[in-house]
Amino acid sequence: MIDHLPILPVLVPMLGALLLLLPPLSKSLERQRMASLLVSALTLLASLALLLHTREQGIQLYALGDWQPPFGIVLVADMLSTLMVLLTAVLGLAALLYGAAGDDKTGAYFYPLILFQLMGINGAFLTGDIFNLFVFFEVLLIASYALLIHGGGKQKTQAGFHYVALNLVGSSLFLFALGILYGTLGTLNIADMSTKVALLSEAESVLARAGGMLLLVVFGLKAAMLPLHFWLTRAYASAAAPVAALFAIMTKVGIYSLFRVHTVVFGDHAGGLANMIEPWIWPLAILTVLAGSIGALASPNLRELTANLVIISVGTLLIAVALQNEQATAAGLYYLVHSTFVSAALFLVAGLISDQRGKAADRFVVARKVRQPALLGVCFFVGAMTVAGIPPFSGFVGKVLMLQSAQSLAEMAWVWPTLLISSLITIIALSRGGTTLFWRRTSDKSQADAASPWQVAATALLLLAAPLMVALGGPITEYTEQAARQLHQLPASIDVLLPGGPS
């Protein structure tokens, strides 16, 4: 049983989703709710067990159908991927809890779609084969296409078409890149690719460089890197609240893939292709942060503001990718976990606020008072403090770690002002938005119902991460440091990843 642990985070949601589509469960929404929460809790348990097991025993390799690498497809559970899987499981549970309050009624197949999406995301994190990464990308994307337009309406269809068309072009580019890399390297196993890339001849390495750059475009599109980020605000702002919260992990899938491919395959030991994206990613990262900041200042409602905060967090993570050292990767991982939780929480808070403000929804205009000002105010305030990086919460630790990881003077000169100015702008945008939402109001009483316990539980679950990540800061940073070391010192673990030697 313990041998099969690495595949459980993929298998459990998939089987759960299939069961939800079959008669005894598909008939009643109540049963679907309970079953999907159960499946999601099981996924969470499996992810947690996998994380602890990997931490104790080192990298776990799971050969599907017992076909040995480099020819068979493998799942690789190392410290980085298990951390991401656990993060996804928590986020999935929160999205399902929130959805159980009524968002599941506005369209068909809410629960199976969320579970399929979880399966795709977990698979993308766990796979050790780059073509398999493409397949899992498609699984998570097709679930996300359907989830994005869940609930229907003009806005969603409009944003949905852009999102789908862009991602289909992205998938084509991904396949072009894979074709080029397979043609030059002759393998698709990520660990095997990393051993092959240094042996390329001059002519082949030009091709491999083109493939690697294409992958940067693809992952940049998923992660919403600067010139490719325009789809994000509209898509995230129009999605239903639990869906938007789950989408908070989607940009991180892109960042994870950048770490996985451009640190492992085209990392320090890649010969002529070592760190080839570095000159590109520096300006793009900084400009992404700036674009997100400008967008945050211009946002007319809380959901768009949060979507722009997601772009800022993506830019910050790209800086961690650009710094290309262990300390920066470790800081980036801490920041990644923190920013995923807090942006998901803010999407949920925005959903709660717009439910209680009548027609004005979450737009920054004078409107009636929310029904539960104390509860929502506290939630918003904690979320805002965290995302801006003000001391008692995890955002502060994340930003300090990021600032510390810039070592040379030139790095500091770029990283420090970018991050600090973006924090300042975040504070300005959020305080402007918050004062309008809670204090500038008419005397009308809110007609809305109070938030359901499900919704409050989901929001609290995500917001609790902010103080918890500070309280458990020691163990978490220790873990991220180990994960970063594992990622950067790949040659040390190559024997585990390729038991039969390179092809």
Next chain:
Amino acid sequence: MEAVYAVCVGLLTFSGIFLCLRGRTFPVVMGLTLLSYAVNLFLFSSGRLKLDGAAILGTSYTYADPLPQALVLTAIVIGFAMTAFVVILAMRARADLGNDHVDGRLPPQPEIKPRRKKDQA
């Protein structure tokens, strides 16, 4: 053979990208389809082009790399599903938004002023 093949892939990609940049949903869907054709051909060629080569060892003198064929098969299946989805989405966008423009609204038409006749004044 390689040159003809490369020209075909290039032409398909060119047409695909051109159509993807059009303003209506139907050409965009066609463009995405052409792009996926181009990709499938390209992936197939990544195992090198060979004549008279079976993908199974021992059945012919030379043999072809079977992996790209498997990859293309996967890519074709995924491409079909995605095309079906995007067609339905385009139809729904047409129904929901009342037009088939990719932005969901028609770009503003330049105003044409009626010409004033000279002898009226």
